[in-house]
Amino acid sequence: MADVQANMPELINSLENLLTAKKNLLQSVFTQLSTEEQFRNRAQIRDVLEVTPVKTVNDGIQYRMIRTLGFEDRVHVEIEIINNSNDYHVSPNAYILLNNSEAKCILENDKKERISNIKPLSKAMFFVSFPSHLLYNSGNVHLAVEYYLEESGTFSCLKACPRFEEKKRLDGSVFEIERPMHWKCLDDLFRVDEREAKELVHLASLVLFSETFSSLSLFAFRTNFSMFQAMDFGSWQCYIGCDEYKGLIVTNSCGSYGQVNLVYGRDCRTLQAIVARLEKLSALK
Numbered sequence: 001m002a003d004v005q006a007n008m009p010e011l012i013n014s015l016e017n018l019l020t021a022k023k024n025l026l027q028s029v030f031t032q033l034s035t036e037e038q039f040r041n042r043a044q045i046r047d048v049l050e051v052t053p054v055k056t057v058n059d060g061i062q063y064r065m066i067r068t069l070g071f072e073d074r075v076h077v078e079i080e081i082i083n084n085s086n087d088y089h090v091s092p093n094a095y096i097l098l099n100n101s102e103a104k105c106i107l108e109n110d111k112k113e114r115i116s117n118i119k120p121l122s123k124a125m126f127f128v129s130f131p132s133h134l135l136y137n138s139g140n141v142h143l144a145v146e147y148y149l150e151e152s153g154t155f156s157c158l159k160a161c162p163r164f165e166e167k168k169r170l171d172g173s174v175f176e177i178e179r180p181m182h183w184k185c186l187d188d189l190f191r192v193d194e195r196e197a198k199e200l201v202h203l204a205s206l207v208l209f210s211e212t213f214s215s216l217s218l219f220a221f222r223t224n225f226s227m228f229q230a231m232d233f234g235s236w237q238c239y240i241g242c243d244e245y246k247g248l249i250v251t252n253s254c255g256s257y258g259q260v261n262l263v264y265g266r267d268c269r270t271l272q273a274i275v276a277r278l279e280k281l282s283a284l285k
Contacts, residue, residue: 060084063145063173066125070183071207072247072266074129077143077177082123088149090118094128097142097174103130106206120152129207135179146172186249189240194233201238201264204249208264211275212253214282215261221250224281248274 066078083090094103106127107115118124126145134141149171186204189197218237222230228239228250235257241248248270253262263278265271 070180077128079126083118092147127206140178204264213278
């Protein structure tokens, strides 16, 4: 008994170190720490738990939340990612914590072109959207944004080799997303000017499902699909579905006047059904 009492302070100290190390391990997963704190906590995790956490490479990688917006039945999040590093391409991904709910992710450069990663010394907009019903119960969700860092200058011949495993390092951040204060919908297209209409169609391309089909003349489309209302801005047009086609937008992806070849929709089944009809109609020309 005397030996137990004598060793009690050492045992308590050991347990306290164990708990502190586990706490730091969890904090390193869910929070961003300063460089000094991160270094100190990683050392403690290694010494006490005898494990070595993956070193976070976050030099020069910055996030900036731009806005959160509701669109139709989804929540749209815009995050600017700045890659100030000289050696890494950044490939971001996102998902909802806890239930791992699906999230649509799109990366665009400043020309609004889709890209797969952010080159060194450049920046891009990272767009994430998810179903709005995830906010119904708690009023907020935690969006995990993670990115893979790939060293630039990797030889393409090595990437093509089956035995070559490209080394990537993972880092990320967690954002608390609350119910958006502002919501937009497809019907807003009837009440806006050309500039705002282009922004809404671009937003639809980021949030909604999309399908392309063989180019079809406006005459053929309007003759066979009278349930679409035309929005003609001269240099480009879009057509908004009504009745059974409500929630669909038909336009063109190449900017050619007098033709359509692209459709956006909030419902995947309805989208596929109209694309099948459009393809049959296009085959008759």
